[in-house]
Amino acid sequence: MKHYDDNFTHDNLPPASLQAECFTGHSDFEFPDNLNCVEQLLDRHIAEGNGDKVAIRTFDITWTYNDLYEKANQIAHVLKDDLGFVSGNRVLIRSANNPMYVACWFGILKAGGVVVATMPLLREKELSVMTESAKISHAFSDYRLEDDILAVKSPFLKHVISFNGTGQGTSKLEVLMGNKPKTFNNYTTKSDSVAIIGFTSGTTGKPKMTAHYHKDILLICEAFPKYSLQPTTEDVFIGSPPLGFTFGLGGLVLFPFYFGASTFLLEKPSPDSLLQAIQDYKVTICFTAPTAWRVITTKVVDYDISSLRKCVSAGETLPIKVWDDWHDATGLKIIDGIGATEILHIFISSNEETMRKGATGLPIRGYEAKIVDAKGNEAPTGEAGRLAVRGVTGCKYLANEERQQKYVENGWNITGDIFRKDEDGYYWFVARGDDMIISSGYNISAIEVENVLLMHDAITECAVVGIPDEERGMLVCAYIVLKEKDKANDVFTKEIQDWFKASAAPYKYPRKICYMEALPKTETGKIQRFKLKKIIQA
Template structure:
C-alpha cells in the first residue's frame, strides 16, 4: 500500500514499519472509515468536539466531584503541544513517553502530543525499571512525562540508555508539567499529519524478553470508534463512560478516552479504578457505560452492588473470556446484559461483538461492521461452519510491529491471526474456545481451559478460577484448576470434593480437573487479565518437584 507524504521530520517510525509484503490486508468497506489522506486524530477528537458541542460541555468527571470541560481539555492539550515544541524543541515524529496514571493531565498530554505531530508511547506506572527500560530502548523517546510516584524506576531505566529522554515530572510538590503548561497561551494549530502517519506505539511490558511494539496510525485511532463504538455500542453525547483499564492499554484508551471524545460524551477518570470503586460511582456521576473484565462484574454482584449495575445502559466485558455463567449471573442479579467482545492491541480495540437484541449468551458475537473474520486450520486452510480453528481478522486496522520479525507470526496471507481458537455458526456468530496456547492436551484429548473454568465458576463457593495444563508423566498433561474461594471460605478437601462433583455433573470426565489448588487471588497484569502463564510456570515447577517422588514411590 502506498503511503501518503509524511508530516514527520523525525522519520523513525515510518522507517521502522514492516516491509509492505508483511502487512495485513486493510479494508475500508464502510463510509465511516473512509478518511481523507490528511488527518490529525487529536484535532478530530478535541477540536471538532469543541466546535460541535461547545467548550463548556463536561469532558472529564472525577470521583471528588471536580470536572474538566471540553474547553479546558483543549486548552491544556494546546499548552502541552507548545511546551513540547517551544520549550523542548521537539519536531513531528519524535516519540513522547507517558508514564502516568488515569487522570485529566494524561488525556491532555496524549492529545497535545498528537496535535503536535508527535508519536505517543503509553506505559504503565506499575512497570518497574527493567520493563520501562526495555520499551524505551525500542522506541527512543525524546521526552518522558512521568508521574512523580513512578519517578525512581523511570530514572533508573533511563540511566542505562545511551540517549536518555528529558524527564518532565507530573504531580507532587514540584509539578513541572503543570507549571510549564501554565506559562503558555494555549493556542496551537494541529500539525497537518497524514492519515497513515504513526500516532501511537503500544508496547507489551517486556518482562519476558524483547517487547513487541504495535504501531497505529492517526486513522486507526478513529476507526475503532467509528466501528465498534458507533455501530455496536451506539454511543452518544449523553453517555458517561468509565473503565477499570489503565489508559496505557488500548482497551482503556479506547473506552475511556477515544470513544467519549469521538461521540461528545464524558469520561470518568480514577487513578487506579477497581470494579467496586466504579460501581459505587455509577449513581453519583451518572455513569452509563462501564468497561471491565468479567471477573469485575462477578465481584460487583457478590459485593451486593447489583442494583448499581442495573442503572447502566451498557456493560462491556472484555480482556478475558466472558463465560455464560457470568453473563447469566449478572443478568439475573441486575437485568444488565453484558456486551461481550474480543479485541487485540495489534488491532487497537474490539472487532467481534454484539449488543442489545443481537446478544447470544455464550457467544462472543458477530464481526463489527467494517471487519470480516474467518476460521483457519494450522495449515492456513479456511474452515467451515462448526469447525474449530484459529481466528483470522481483516478490517480498517491491522498488525504492524515496530521493526520486529514476529510480524510474520501474527500476519498470514494478509490475515491478522489473533492467537485465539474460535468456532463460527451458520448465523455468523463466533464462539470462543480457548487461546491457542491454552488448549490442554491430556491423554490424547483436547480440553479448552475456558470451558472448564466456566464449569468451576458455576460452583457457589468459587469466586474466581483459572485452569491450566500441568505436566504429567502418564498423561502428558493434566487439567489443573487454581481456585479463589468466596469470602469467608478456605480451601479444603471437602471443598475440592464438592467442586469436582459439581464439574463432573457438567463435563465429560476427561475435562475434569485432576488437581485443585487454592489461592487468595489470581495473578493479573495491570489491565486485569489473568496471567495464565504465571500459573502454568507454577504448575510446571510443582510437577517437576513432585515427579522424582512419584517415580521413586
C-alpha cells in the same frame, strides 16, 4: 514519503507485503489524506461551540472540553519551545488514569509526536526495554510515579518532565505550561502517519511494538461504538482499564470524545469506586474485565445504577455464570468482545439485537473473520481452529519482521486465539492457542473447564492450565479461590471432582486442584496463567 523530522516509526514499519489487508467499504470509514486525529476528537468540539460541555470528571476534578483543549495546546508548546522536540519523537506517558494524562496524550499528537502510553505498574526494567526499543526521547510522568522512569539510563531519553495528576498543586510541567499560549497550530500529519505505539503485554525480552496511524484512531471510533453502544453526547463513560491499554484508551478517551460525550476517570478503580461513580454521576456506559464484573455483581445491590445502559467486557472471555449473575442482579446484558493491541480494539462483539449468551459475537462493522486450520485453510462450521481477522485496522509491528510474518498470513491477522464458528456465523471462544490441553488424546479447553467450575456455589474464581504428565501428556490443573477458605482440603477436592464429572464430560475434570488466596492478575484484570504454570512446575 517522509512523515516526520524524526522518521523512526515509518522507517521501521513492516513492508506493505507483510501487512494485513485493510479495507473500508463504507463512507463512514473514509478520512482525508491530511489528518490529525486530535482535530476530530477534541478541537472540533471547540469550533462547534461546545467548549463549555464537560469532558472529564473525577471525584475531585471537572474539566470542560475547553479546559482540556487549552491544556493540550500548552503542553504542545512546552514540547516545541522548551524541550528540543521535533516531529516524530516518541513521548512516553507514565501515570494512572487522570485528566493530565489525557491532556498530555492530546498535546503530544498536536505537536506531531508519537505517543507511547504505559501502565502505572511497569517498573524500571520494563520502562528501560520500551525506551530502548522505541528510542523514546521524552517522558511525561505523574510526580508520584517518576522514580522508575528517572532510573532509566538510556542515551535516547533526554527529558523526563513531571506533572501533578492529583489536580492539586504544580510540578515541572504545570510550571512550564504557565505562560504558554492556549492556542496551537497542530502539526499537519497524514492519515497514515503513526500516532501511537502500543506495547503488547510482556515487555521483557524482545518487545512487540504495534504502530497505529492517526486514521486508525478514528476508524475504531466508527466501528465498535456504532455497532454495540450507539453513543450520544449525553453519555458518561467509565471503566477500570488503564489508558496504557488500548481497551482503556478506546473506551475511556477515544469513544466518548469522538461522540462529544464525557468520561469519568478513576486512578484506582475498585468495584466500590466504580459503583459509587455510576450512582453519583449518572454513568451510562461501563468498560471492565470479567473478573471485575464478577465482584461488582456481589455489591451492586447497595447502589443505584439505574443510569447504566451499556456494559462492556473484554480482556478475557466472559464466563456464562458472570453474564447470568449480572443479568439476574440488574437486568442488564454484558456485551462481550475480543480485541487485540495489534488491531487496536474490539473486532468481534455483539449488541442488543445480535447478542447470543456465551458467544463472543459476530464480526463488527468494519471487520470480517474466519476460522483457519494449521495450513491456513478455512475450517468447517463448528470445528475449532485459529481465528483470522481483517478489516479497517491491522497489525503493524515495528522493527520485528519475523513476528509480523507470524501474525499476518495471506493478508489476515492471526490473533493466536482458538475459536469455532456456528452455523449462524457466531464466534465462540475455545482457548488461547497455548491454553488448549491435550490429555490422553482429548482436546480440552481450559476456558470450558473454568466455566463449569464457576457454576459451583463454593468457588469464587478459578483458572485452569495444563501441566506436563508422563502418562497422559498433560493433566488438567485447576487453581481455585473458595468463598470459604477453610474448606480447602482433600475431602472437598474429591467432592468438587465428583460434582464436575456429574456436570460435564468426565474426561475434562481437573485431576489436580490447588487452592489459592487470590489469582495472579495483570493490571488490566487478565489472569496470568503463565505464573500458575510456573507454580506447579516449581
